[in-house]
Amino acid sequence: MAQVLLVEDDSALRTSLSGGLGERGHAVTSAVTAMDGLNRIVAHKPDIVVLDIGLPDLDGREMLRMLRAASRVPVIVATARGAEDEIVSVLDSGADDYVVKPFGVGQLDARIRAVLRREGAGPGRPEALVVGGLRVDPATRSATLDGNALDLNPREFDLLRYLAARAGRVVSKRELLTEVWQLPYGGADKTVDVHVSWLRRKLGETARDARYLHTVRGAGVLLTAPDDAGGR
Structure with missing residues (x-):
């Protein structure tokens, strides 16, 4: 209830x-x-x-x-x-x-x-997601990078949480629009691109010098720890 x-x-x-x-x-x-x-x-x-x-x-x-x-x-x-x-x-x-x-x-x-x-409402507390120095806590809707709090708006947090839960896997923009934006019939890829760009800025990186957030051309978005980027 x-x-x-x-x-x-x-x-x-x-x-x-x-x-x-x-x-x-x-x-x-x-x-x-x-x-x-x-x-x-x-x-x-x-x-x-x-x-x-x-x-x-x-x-x-x-x-x-x-x-x-x-x-x-x-x-x-x-x-x-x-x-x-x-x-x-x-x-x-x-x-x-x-x-x-x-x-x-x-x-x-x-x-x-x-x-x-x-x-994560109901019995039990959802566990925090840790990817390298990034920590995302669904229970408190907060995130830190190397121990420093990230100032995220609700949509940025939802996007980061979704990607962190799937760290190491490329997530398509269509999946993000469906699951994060709740647009089951698709939407504009630019919506994802803009929010990924904002999120990168708050993580202190750029598309050309990405550490955590990587755009895989024609496939989607990948979140991975810097040591796992493997030359991407």
């Missing part, structure tokens, strides 16, 4: 989702406005937030940016617009997943369970 905070101003949808998620074993509280939602997150620390974009007092993406300054609670964004640029925008703002309206309770429940599995 998850503690779910539903931030939604549509009373009929709020009632329907609250009831449906409750029947599936979740404990659901709700908020009508962004500010009420932020206050409830601070006060009650839910396991996950389902956030509507169109709120009466504040755009949901702005609320998400404010939230990410203080909390790493997983967030699923509900949006009526399914265009790729809209989806990329909410994911880059810090969302962990999205659902396009109209949607059923069953789909939302499945996405909640999937996000919580990725976040």
Whole structure:
């Protein structure tokens, strides 16, 4: 069972989702406005937030940016617009997943369970991933390089964690778009390229002088410890 905070101003949808998620074993509280939602997150620390974009007092993406300054609670964004640029925008703002309206309770429940599995919620603490001097801790959503904390935004952390869990294996851009960006029907490779470039900068390297992050032309992205790069 998850503690779910539903931030939604549509009373009929709020009632329907609250009831449906409750029947599936979740404990659901709700908020009508962004500010009420932020206050409830601070006060009650839910396991996950389902956030509507169109709120009466504040755009949901702005609320998400404010939230990410203080909390790493997983967030699923509900949006009526399914265009790729809209989806990329909410994911880059810090969302962990999205659902396009109209949607059923069953789909939302499945996405909640999937996000919580990725976040390592539930019994046991996910182990930190160590690749050379790089340490990625899924439990605290933090990463260090040679003992120094890395200042990563949520998407950069998700990308680094996914690659670190597959260290030594080339991961295709299509796989990254599907698993990290949650774009099952593909998306623009440039989205991956840009985030890899940002991540490299924070790791103190460049594409021409790569230590950890290597682009394998025509294949994808490889994360490996410097000693294992083997002349790549």
